[in-house]
């Protein structure tokens with residue numbers, strides 16, 4: 001199978017979550033074979049080696065140029081099979097839009113994709129590998145598909161120990177994962193606003209929860225928060241630089257663990273000495289009933 005790029009150039013405008021600034025995106029078809037952001041003419045490849053922060057969102061940097069909140073766009077490119085593209089950004093972060101990947105996968109579908117003269121290579125998990133941070137972990141298992149089994153566990157009655165499984169395809173991304181919005185807590189919103197952050201944040205681009213439940217309307221889909229964590233993972237793991245084939249069993253993931261896992265699963269082709277990585281010491285199915 002050949003790598004694919006967009007059929008034609010396309011532009012989008014939106015508001016950055018943290019800056020509150022209107023930001024323009026220009027998607028430029030290419031045959032260079034990777035996903036590359038352009039910020040003030042500096043190219044920044046979508047690769048874990050360029051990650052400079054995983055605080056709230058994933059930030060990529062090269063030299064003095066940075067581009068933040070890349071994950072929802074990368075998730076759409078990964079799931080919808082776009083391998084090769086330049087994305088010119090005229091601000092410091094990718095616009096938040098509705099807090100999901102909807103704008104991006106709808107753009108890819110409406111523009112369409114075309115093959116380039118380069119074979120697509122997948123990243124395939126060859127043997128079980130686990131990457132852990134405290135009680136959080138991602139267990140990689142071989143599979144001939146892109147599968148995710150995800151468990152969230154937050155100290156909140158609606159978010160306490162939920163597990164769901166998915167096969168990631170363009171269809172499931174379009175109908176289940178891709179339009180799931182990010183979520184946050186009212187206490188966090190108030191704290192960040194008081195620090196002058198999330199200037200572009202509103203009740204239109206996140207599910208906001210307080211101790212009793214959702215404060216801004218209805219969910220788009222059951223357990224939308226869990227599906228959004230899967231969306232983030234689909235984007236973060238694309239920082240391997242190739243489409244992913246395998247199964248990830250995830251317990252309490254997040255950007256920091258996701259990016260660490262992308263780096264380690266790649267490095268695991270060679271022996272590494274970190275304590276946090278290795279073959280799982282138990283059976284393939286973890287139990288969460290403690």
Ligand SMILES: [Zn+2]
Pocket residue numbers: 071072182228232
């Ligand atoms: Zn997200």
